[in-house]
Amino acid sequence: xARKANKNANIKDVAALAGVSIATVSRFLNGNLGRMSxxxxxxxxxxxxxxxxxxxxxxxxxxxxxxxxxxVMVANVDDYFSTELFKGISSILESQGYIGVLLDANxxxxxxxxxxxxxxxxxxxxxxxxxxSNPQTVREILHxxxxxxxxxxxxxxxxxxxxxxxxxEAAKAATTYFEKQGYQHVVVxxxxxxxxxxxxxxxxxxxxxxxxxxxxxxxxxxxxxxDVHQRLTQLIAKSDQKTVVFALKERWLLEFFPNLIVSGxxxxxxxTATGFADTDFIRRMEPKLTLITQNPFLMGxxxxxxxxxxxxxEQVAPDKMIIPAKLQ
Amino acid sequence: xARKANKNANIKDVAALAGVSIATVSRFLNGNLGRMSxxxxxxxxxxxxxxxxxxxxxxxxxxxxxxxxxxVMVANVDDYFSTELFKGISSILESQGYIGVLLDANxxxxxxxxxxxxxxxxxxxxxxxxxxSNPQTVREILHxxxxxxxxxxxxxxxxxxxxxxxxxEAAKAATTYFEKQGYQHVVVxxxxxxxxxxxxxxxxxxxxxxxxxxxxxxxxxxxxxxDVHQRLTQLIAKSDQKTVVFALKERWLLEFFPNLIVSGxxxxxxxTATGFADTDFIRRMEPKLTLITQNPFLMGxxxxxxxxxxxxxEQVAPDKMIIPAKLQ
Numbered sequence: 001x002a003r004k005a006n007k008n009a010n011i012k013d014v015a016a017l018a019g020v021s022i023a024t025v026s027r028f029l030n031g032n033l034g035r036m037s038x039x040x041x042x043x044x045x046x047x048x049x050x051x052x053x054x055x056x057x058x059x060x061x062x063x064x065x066x067x068x069x070x071x072v073m074v075a076n077v078d079d080y081f082s083t084e085l086f087k088g089i090s091s092i093l094e095s096q097g098y099i100g101v102l103l104d105a106n107x108x109x110x111x112x113x114x115x116x117x118x119x120x121x122x123x124x125x126x127x128x129x130x131x132x133s134n135p136q137t138v139r140e141i142l143h144x145x146x147x148x149x150x151x152x153x154x155x156x157x158x159x160x161x162x163x164x165x166x167x168x169e170a171a172k173a174a175t176t177y178f179e180k181q182g183y184q185h186v187v188v189x190x191x192x193x194x195x196x197x198x199x200x201x202x203x204x205x206x207x208x209x210x211x212x213x214x215x216x217x218x219x220x221x222x223x224x225x226x227d228v229h230q231r232l233t234q235l236i237a238k239s240d241q242k243t244v245v246f247a248l249k250e251r252w253l254l255e256f257f258p259n260l261i262v263s264g265x266x267x268x269x270x271x272t273a274t275g276f277a278d279t280d281f282i283r284r285m286e287p288k289l290t291l292i293t294q295n296p297f298l299m300g301x302x303x304x305x306x307x308x309x310x311x312x313x314e315q316v317a318p319d320k321m322i323i324p325a326k327l328q
Numbered sequence: 329x330a331r332k333a334n335k336n337a338n339i340k341d342v343a344a345l346a347g348v349s350i351a352t353v354s355r356f357l358n359g360n361l362g363r364m365s366x367x368x369x370x371x372x373x374x375x376x377x378x379x380x381x382x383x384x385x386x387x388x389x390x391x392x393x394x395x396x397x398x399x400v401m402v403a404n405v406d407d408y409f410s411t412e413l414f415k416g417i418s419s420i421l422e423s424q425g426y427i428g429v430l431l432d433a434n435x436x437x438x439x440x441x442x443x444x445x446x447x448x449x450x451x452x453x454x455x456x457x458x459x460x461s462n463p464q465t466v467r468e469i470l471h472x473x474x475x476x477x478x479x480x481x482x483x484x485x486x487x488x489x490x491x492x493x494x495x496x497e498a499a500k501a502a503t504t505y506f507e508k509q510g511y512q513h514v515v516v517x518x519x520x521x522x523x524x525x526x527x528x529x530x531x532x533x534x535x536x537x538x539x540x541x542x543x544x545x546x547x548x549x550x551x552x553x554x555d556v557h558q559r560l561t562q563l564i565a566k567s568d569q570k571t572v573v574f575a576l577k578e579r580w581l582l583e584f585f586p587n588l589i590v591s592g593x594x595x596x597x598x599x600t601a602t603g604f605a606d607t608d609f610i611r612r613m614e615p616k617l618t619l620i621t622q623n624p625f626l627m628g629x630x631x632x633x634x635x636x637x638x639x640x641x642e643q644v645a646p647d648k649m650i651i652p653a654k655l656q
Contacts, residue, residue: 029449045445048471069450077411077430086405090432099446101429102405104418117373118427121357122397143376225612258586258613284553285586 009051018047088300147310170325171205185239247275337379346375416628475638498653499533513567518576575603
């Protein structure tokens with residue numbers, strides 16, 4: 001598109017008119033407003049507007065080799081977990097003048113590859129990735145060296161630092177807690193186990209702590225609500241032990257928990273429910289449940305910190321940072 | 329960061345090794361894979377990997393003045409409405425080789441301004457905006473000419489095309505529908521009315537169709553759940569007419585509807601509930617409600633089409649495109 005730049009105005013003119021240093025204008029242009037007073041920022045903005053100054057960002061990018069943009073690829077922007085991750089990332093990046101922009105894999109590994117290809121050729125300064133692909137594929141597709149941090153999805157032989165939850169331990173600890181309350185029978189509600197390592201880890205954690213485990217797999221893309229509700233009801237009734245319904249994904253709690261309440265099944269006496277839950281919706285309903293909270297905001301913030309250290313030139317070891325989940 | 333480019337490999341080498349045209353490699357690099365077979369894409373990817381070819385995207389950007397990136401600023405990425413908007417936008421942009429990247433205003437007008445400043449200086453090709461700020465402010469902060477489309481928030485004296493829902497008509501039509509079913513008393517549950525024109529339009533629509541209207545304003549940032557539940561219960565009992573609880577925001581339905589069911593209040597006889605709802609959660613609960621659906625995915629897709637027409641050089645009039653909401 002045409003850019004109607006005022007050829008006569010440059011950064012020096014802006015600084016002079018605003019009565020500030022060139023460095024201040026530069027920080028302003030980079031969105032690095034952390035230590036800048038509102039008065040100063042307004043002065044610079046006014047000078048830019050008056051002079052119709054257009055920073056030649058692309059030329060600047062050629063010189064500094066930095067766009068100050070960090071690509072954040074999430075698994076599915078419809079999941080609260082992914083958006084909280086992004087909010088945590090953005091909050092930290094922005095404190096250092098970087099901007100996090102979100103790209104959505106939309107739970108589609110082929111789409112993720114297309115976006116990775118675009119990220120590799122668009123001059124981003126770094127990539128924070130909640131990935132479906134393995135690290136080898138990611139590296140091949142990016143086809144250039146850039147700082148990468150992996151978050152949430154645990155990866156083997158990963159050349160980048162990772163920020164993860166210990167899903168196995170969290171599920172095992174929760175199951176043990178409910179066993180101690182007398183809930184010996186566990187009904188697991190999950191999306192397809194085979195498709196996600198996270199789910200598998202959680203399921204293994206439950207199996208490590210309980211003997212009487214039933215599983216109901218629900219396909220995320222196609223299922224009949226009343227059918228699932230009915231099968232769930234049957235599974236709960238199957239054992240004469242006290243039952244805890246354990247959702248490996250909050251979505252299934254949100255979908256099926258209200259009807260289980262209405263049908264009088266969940267009473268926190270013979271039957272209770274738990275699961276991984278990031279939002280507050282389930283917590284606000286009656287009867288109150290004890291749930292597992294990861295901390296996606298903190299996971300995001302931690303991965304942004306690892307990114308900033310790399311951007312500052314530090315060699316960061318490809319270690320796994322574990323953000324513990326809490327039962328509450 | 330260092331970019332270890334292979335100085336000897338260029339786009340011609342890639343094309344030769346892959347046995348395709350330079351135009352094909354170029355389309356691949358721009359992520360424009362719409363009409364490319366998977367075999368061809370794989371061949372190009374292999375050649376790039378073998379030659380360790382790094383496209384000099386920044387230099388290319390200087391020549392074409394195009395990053396193929398469209399900034400999508402949403403009001404709050406935690407809202408399903410905003411993420412569906414983004415999914416609709418992305419689906420259309422990508423069919424033409426553009427990539428939509430999401431920036432999150434986080435329901436904060438000052439933060440929105442900071443991000444707009446960054447967008448203006450980062451070489452984006454265009455901006456699709458679900459805005460808190462008025463058009464004059466947006467234009468001033470961007471301080472450069474770029475194609476803009478406004479979506480969802482209706483703006484006056486707007487220099488760009490807008491894609492909106494007719495909130496007034498949708499609320500009025502729904503209220504009329506419930507009046508005809510005998511629900512003469514309306515209890516409106518809303519966030520602060522003064523803060524959002526959208527809410528005001530919806531409220532005006534309800535007032536235009538009903539005489540007996542009570543309002544419960546709940547602050548999004550601070551409220552006590554049981555307190556709100558109690559006030560809601562009192563308002564429902566206040567009139568001896570049949571009551572419809574009308575949520576101007578889905579969040580309030582999600583928060584308070586389950587407890588209203590459990591306490592036996594909502595029976596679809598004397599008391600029912602409705603509201604603007606974009607997700608499926610509420611629809612799956614019992615008793616079934618009749619709700620208002622906007623179509624954020626279609627609104628996003630439509631705004632992306634208006635963006636593409638501008639990017640193709642067309643002068644698009646600053647008209648309002650209305651995507652009707654449905655009662656279902």
